[in-house]
Amino acid sequence: MRTLYVLVEPVCLKQALYLSSIDGLWEAAKKNNIRLKIISDEKAIPKEDAHVACVIISLSIRWTLCAAEALKRLNLKPILVGATVEFFDNSFSGPTIDRYDLISRQIDYLVSAGRKRIAFIGSEDNDINDNIRKQAFISAMKALNLPVQDRDIFSDDGDSSSCIERFLRFSGEYDGAICVNDKVGVELIVSAGLAGVKIPYDLFVLGSGDFQISRASKPSLSTSTLDYFKLGLLAIDIYNVLCKNADIDRVQITLPCEILVRESTANFPYSPDNKNTKLSVIDENKSDEDKSFGQYLLDIEMGLRNCEDIDIKMLSEVGKGSSIAAIAEALFMSVGTVNYRLKKIYSYFGVESKAQLEELVNSYIPQVGKLVEG
Known part of the structure; x- marks a missing residue:
């Protein structure tokens, strides 16, 4: 079984998009019988082992350059995931978003x-x-x-x-x-x-x-x-190409985006084929004193990603001000199950009570029920 090392900038381990890329790597690696090893220091790569390439998941310029240079000293071809390869004059492999x-x-x-x-x-x-x-x-x-x-x-x-x-x-x-x-x-x-x-x-x-x-x-x-998950999938495809073709220096794949x-x-319709031819005011009480408002929103995003569909439905009910009994009746659950799942949801969002959760929902995600509609 081949081993693919994934060198991750530590800050990326706290960001949902980059975690999604790692999930994509895991899924594709499993299908291709590849063993993944997530590391944060290139020194963890055994010099005596024969490797062709290494994935870099990063977002900052300096860290990416240092990591890429370290890999080249180990005769490894860097595959960038997350960082845009165009920024580095297309000198690296990697799936990228245009x-x-x-x-x-x-x-x-x-x-x-x-x-x-x-x-x-x-x-x-x-x-x-x-x-x-x-x-x-x-x-x-x-x-x-x-x-x-x-x-x-x-x-x-x-x-x-x-x-x-x-x-x-x-x-x-x-x-x-x-x-x-x-x-x-x-x-x-x-x-x-x-x-x-x-x-x-x-x-x-x-x-x-x-x-x-x-x-x-x-x-x-x-x-x-x-689609950062797909970036992870494509990185494995690139790795396979590099492994099978020693004479290929780099491989790049561009992933399109849609609006x-x-x-x-205002739900104004988007018509991609009809392009134009001319071609603080922050309520600080809403977040923890030691967190920026932006980080608070990222924490909410991570909380939502941890939730199952039933948790999302519970959040919607909490936002409506429904009682525990009303939530249980609406979602065909026992009161005990509602209380159990609510405690998990509290931990996802860093709150301690139903009242705090209700305030969070109504302040930042009042339309949370849309996440499970249809």
């Missing part, structure tokens, strides 16, 4: 809806993918002869809450906003509501990633697919 195409589609969509003053929100300077998005945003805006300046990019300097608060001070100048991911998008929706900015009436908002929380927010967040229209853009 973020230039994605940003272009998002801008075309907003323009087709009559939105022409567009802001880009939440990019981090050290994030590889955010840098690609930022470059793509500027290029696409210029290609459409739309006004774009550095001030239209609201970067996250380590605190997404202050980034969004800064944007909201100038939100009257914009009619559209593209957020780097759904966490930032939902945070903008919540903060805008507290600031009196009505979405989508005053501002169309687009996220990216199709997080669970994007469907449960109110209004629900228009977003785009970013998912929801309430934050």
Whole structure:
């Protein structure tokens, strides 16, 4: 049985998208009779073993470069997952998401809806993918002869809450906003509501990633697919090609994205074939004192991913203010089972009582029931 080492930047082990890529790796590895070993230091790779390639799961520029150089010293071909290979002049293997195409589609969509003053929100300077998005945003805006300046990019300097608060001070100048991911998008929706900015009436908002929380927010967040699970699957395909073809230096596969229209853009229809030819105000009591609002939303996303369908239905009932007995009756469960599952749900979301859970649901995921509809 072949062994494939997966070198993971530690911060990725706390982020849902990258965990999804790891799940994809596990599934594909099992089907291909490959043993996976998740590591955070290349020194864990035995030098005496014969290996062809190693997967790198990362998001920061410096860490990725250091990891890739370390692997090359071991005569291993790096396969990037998560980090965009284009950022490194396509010198590495890896499945990648065409973020230039994605940003272009998002801008075309907003323009087709009559939105022409567009802001880009939440990019981090050290994030590889955010840098690609930022470059793509500027290029696409210029290609459409739309006004774009550095001030239209609201970067996250380590605190997404202050980034969004800064944007909201100038939100009257914009009619559209593209957020780097759904966490930032939902945070903008919540903060805008507290600031009196009505979405989508005053501002169309687009996220990216199709997080669970994007469907449960109110209004629900228009977003785009970013199939990180499939990136994991494709990484195994690339590994197999490299193993069978020693003369191949690198293999790259591009995964397309699609826009998912929801309430934050007034359900305005997206027609990919009809492109435009011109080609703080944060309620700090809502989150723990030692967490940023953005991290709080990521914790909610992780909680939702831990939930089974029955837990989601229970969350919906809790949001309605239903009693334990009413939840049991509505979901055909015993009171004891409801109490048992509620305790698990409390642990998922870091709350201690049904009242706290009800406040969380109504504040951030009031449409959580949509996650199990249909």
